[in-house]
Amino acid sequence: MSTVSLRVENLRVWYRTLRGDVQALDDVTFAVADGEIMGLAGESGSMSAMNPTRKIGKMVQELLESRGVGFGAMRVELDRRLELVELSRDVLDRYPIELSGGMKQRMVMVLSTLLNPSLLIADEVTSALDVSTQKAVAETLVGFRDRGFVKSMIVITHDVSLVYQIADSIMVMYAGKLAEKAPTDVLVGAPRHPYTQLLISSLPEVGVRYAEKRLTGIPGTPPSLLRPPVGCRFRDRCPLAFEKCLEEPPFVEIEPDHFVACWKAS
Amino acid sequence: MLKLDRISKVYKVGVFGGRDLTAVRDVSFEVGPGEVVSLIGESGSGKTTIGKMVLRLASVSSGAITLDGVDVSTVKGSGLKGYYRKVQGVFQDPFSSYNPIFKADRVLSMIKDEYFPGVGGTEWRHKIDASLEAVRLDPDQVLHKYPHQLSGGQLQRLLIARALLLDIEVLVADEIISMLDASTRIDVLNLLADLKTRGLGILFITHDLSLGNYISEKSVILRRGAVVEMGATDRVFGNPLHPYTRKLLASVPQLHKKWEPLEAEAEPRDGQGLVQVEDDHFVAGGERG
Numbered sequence: 001m002s003t004v005s006l007r008v009e010n011l012r013v014w015y016r017t018l019r020g021d022v023q024a025l026d027d028v029t030f031a032v033a034d035g036e037i038m039g040l041a042g043e044s045g046s047m048s049a050m051n052p053t054r055k056i057g058k059m060v061q062e063l064l065e066s067r068g069v070g071f072g073a074m075r076v077e078l079d080r081r082l083e084l085v086e087l088s089r090d091v092l093d094r095y096p097i098e099l100s101g102g103m104k105q106r107m108v109m110v111l112s113t114l115l116n117p118s119l120l121i122a123d124e125v126t127s128a129l130d131v132s133t134q135k136a137v138a139e140t141l142v143g144f145r146d147r148g149f150v151k152s153m154i155v156i157t158h159d160v161s162l163v164y165q166i167a168d169s170i171m172v173m174y175a176g177k178l179a180e181k182a183p184t185d186v187l188v189g190a191p192r193h194p195y196t197q198l199l200i201s202s203l204p205e206v207g208v209r210y211a212e213k214r215l216t217g218i219p220g221t222p223p224s225l226l227r228p229p230v231g232c233r234f235r236d237r238c239p240l241a242f243e244k245c246l247e248e249p250p251f252v253e254i255e256p257d258h259f260v261a262c263w264k265a266s
Numbered sequence: 267m268l269k270l271d272r273i274s275k276v277y278k279v280g281v282f283g284g285r286d287l288t289a290v291r292d293v294s295f296e297v298g299p300g301e302v303v304s305l306i307g308e309s310g311s312g313k314t315t316i317g318k319m320v321l322r323l324a325s326v327s328s329g330a331i332t333l334d335g336v337d338v339s340t341v342k343g344s345g346l347k348g349y350y351r352k353v354q355g356v357f358q359d360p361f362s363s364y365n366p367i368f369k370a371d372r373v374l375s376m377i378k379d380e381y382f383p384g385v386g387g388t389e390w391r392h393k394i395d396a397s398l399e400a401v402r403l404d405p406d407q408v409l410h411k412y413p414h415q416l417s418g419g420q421l422q423r424l425l426i427a428r429a430l431l432l433d434i435e436v437l438v439a440d441e442i443i444s445m446l447d448a449s450t451r452i453d454v455l456n457l458l459a460d461l462k463t464r465g466l467g468i469l470f471i472t473h474d475l476s477l478g479n480y481i482s483e484k485s486v487i488l489r490r491g492a493v494v495e496m497g498a499t500d501r502v503f504g505n506p507l508h509p510y511t512r513k514l515l516a517s518v519p520q521l522h523k524k525w526e527p528l529e530a531e532a533e534p535r536d537g538q539g540l541v542q543v544e545d546d547h548f549v550a551g552g553e554r555g
Contacts, residue, residue, distance in 0.1 A: 041448075101309075130308035130473065135517040135525060158448050161519040188521055202452045204480035206518045209500055214459065215480070217452035221417055 005118050005152035006032040022225045026176045029251065030259075032119065037145055037153045039163025039170040039184070041199075056099075057092030060111060067115060074114060081110045081149070085140055102133035109140060113149045120150040124157055138166050160200060164188050169257070172196045175222050175233040178251045182258040192254065192265040194238050232262070240264045267467050268297040268320065268353070268436050273329035275315050275491075289315045291492040292329070295484070297436060297467040302458065304478030304499070305471045307488035308514075313471045316488075317438045320469060321355045322346065333436070351381065354429035358441035360421035364413040370421065371409045373428045381432060397430040400464075401457055419450035423457065430461075437461070440471040455481050475518050479503045484546075487511050493540060497547035507549045 013025040032038050054062075060078065061071040079089055085106040096104055105125055113120055122141060126134040144150050155163055163170055164184055171181040172193065180193040191197045198218045204210070220237040223229055229236065235245040244263045251261040260266065275290040290312040297303045307313040318324040320331060322338065331338040333352060341349050357363065364370055378390055385393070398405050401423040408420055416424070422442055429437055439458065443451050458468055458481055472478055478485050479499060486496040487510070495508040506512045516526065540548040 131475065131514055132308070132517045135519070138519075139525075159519065160448075161521045164521055165519045165525050199448060200521065202449070203521060204452070204455070204476045205520050206476045206479050206503060206515055207520055207523060208479070209504065210480050211500070214456055215452050217456070218449040221419075221450070222447070 003034045004031045005034050005036070006154075017226075020226045023176050023228055024225060026228075028173075028178055030171060030178065030181060032152045032154060034151050035145065036169060037142065037155060037167045039160075039167035040154055040156045040173065041158065041160050041163060041170060042156070042173040052096050055093060055095055056107060060092065060114070063111065064114070069115065078110070078114060081114070084143070084147075085110055100133075101129050102137060105129065105133075105137050106140060109137070109144065113144055116149055118151045120144070120153045122153060122155045125155075126162060127157065127159065134162070135165075138162060142166050160188070161203060161205070172199070175228060176225055177233055178259070178261055179234070180258075180260045180262075186255075186258055192258070192260045193234075193262050194240050194264070195234050267299055267334060268469070269332045270295055270316070270320070271330045271332065273316070273319060273331060274327050275312070275319060275324065276327040289491050290319070291490075293486075293488075293491075293493055294329075295486050295493070295496060297469055299435065299465045299467055300462050301484065302462050302468040302470050302482040303484045303486065304482035305469060305486050305488065306473070306475055306478045306514075308473055310490065311488040312491035313473075313488055314440055315491075317355065317440045317469065317471050320436070320438055321353065322349065323355075347381075351432045352434055353436045353438070354432060354434050355438040355440065356422065356425045356429065356442050358444055360418050360425060360442075360445065361413060363425055364421065366413055368412075370411055370413045370416055370424060373424065374431065377428055377431045393431060394427075397427040398424075400430055400461070401427045402453075403427060417450070418446050419454060422446065422454055426457065426461075434466065436467045436469065438469045438471070441473070443472070443477055444474070475503075475514060476520075487514070492550065493548075494550045495548065496540070498545075501544065501547040505544075505547070507543060507547075508551075 008031070009029050011025055011028040015022040015024055064071050064074055082089060082091065087103060087106055087110070091099065091103065091107060099107060126137050129137060141153060141155065145153055155167060157163055160170070167184050169181060169183050170187040172179045172187070172195065174195045180187065180191060180196045187196065188200060191200055202215050202217050204215060218237055223233055223236065231246040231248050232238070235241040238245070249261045249263045251259050252266050253259050254266055270293055272292050272294050273290060274288065274292055277287045277289055279285045279287045293316060295303065305313045305316060315324060319326050326339050333349065338349065364373065374394055378385065382390065395405060398408070403420065403423050408416060408424055413421060426437070443454055446454060455477065458470065462468060470478065470482055482499050484497065485499045485502045487494050487502065487508070489510050495502055495506065495511045502511065503515070506515055519525070540550055543549050
């Protein structure tokens, strides 16, 4: 791969709560290359919020000023980008509540990339949208990368089939740990971690005729992050688990750009 | 069993109720015993309003909903209680259906107080065990627990178990999958498929076409309150004829198949009646593709 936009090494995020530490992220290491859109599949997150009491134009102005950039200097570029996402300039005189979900999400995208950031983290940006709007917003993300408004992107979603459409690579997490990362076609076409395999095979699709055919889910529930199990965190639910899984499997590169944390895969 | 006959819902809007807003327009379909019917639409399609009308949470402006031939809108008092014995609903956010200060199984004991005051403790316990077993919940894991101690999937199953304590004929399931974790979604869907083998009719309301395709025998595609296409699921999904249905299907993200650029299709005129194009397949405006 070319140069790297973001490198994360041995990241650990624990939340202190009354009942103990929640180990939300544990020993997470990965990199996002320049120009790469990486999908991050896990359980649900939250939608970005806008300040409802400010007109959108005012919000843009404040945001730019907080970065030491004049609104006037950016106005031409702002209009160009609004046009690109098919929003009229009038939106600047409106309040967020007056915009539909898809318009709001496109506005947030324009706003958060106006200063051409190196990295955009899009957390569940399409999950609350209707299916046709979802496609438009997802394609806008790709367009922003292609035009260089943002160098790289991490698209966080619970929907693997959505990131399959737009991401160059997909990383799958389970219970705060990295399970697998690979180029998109490899991860979907030839996944090696049992969790990824089960997750993908349990997704219903529109192009399939099911009739009486049933898909199988993953038995059990994810472990508590307060007291996660030792060793592989998926072992309780894993059909391939054996003694070795009491030891934590390392996240290793089994083929170029294909990383898996599973004793059976390496 | 459950029959919707040309139902509409018109809301009065504006300061003096001077404007009419038609949320549902002239919708007809049936849900038979052991049948799952998917009501599929985007936001503003009227799908939730239809569910509410079936559950008597909203009135019907015109047309009729009947259950086994009885007009639902006319039942009152004890008749309404009897209706809710046969028709129950489960909704999107399981957490909002529970009061966080009470234990989650209170939703079950409330059914006893309301419908089975004379039933003895042992018999009631057997009834609870049977309905929990039907939704594949372990009594030890869910009884005497507070809502925050249970997962979204467990809470949603408990609400379905609650409905099963009554001898329901129809379950209205409105977006019950959308807030569940990816790994538990398919289990709740399969549970619905099990329930239909027990003779239950299910009105499955969703915005997610892949869920509708998976679970239902019949599909109804709604747009702006009106049916654009309906019929046997394999016909509606296998041979979609209305441009709106095609557009939705082309927008659904799939695995193993990337999005293709959409070819613009002529928008059909609104307000056209449904035309039968083949056996068990109806399309608005006589679109034949």
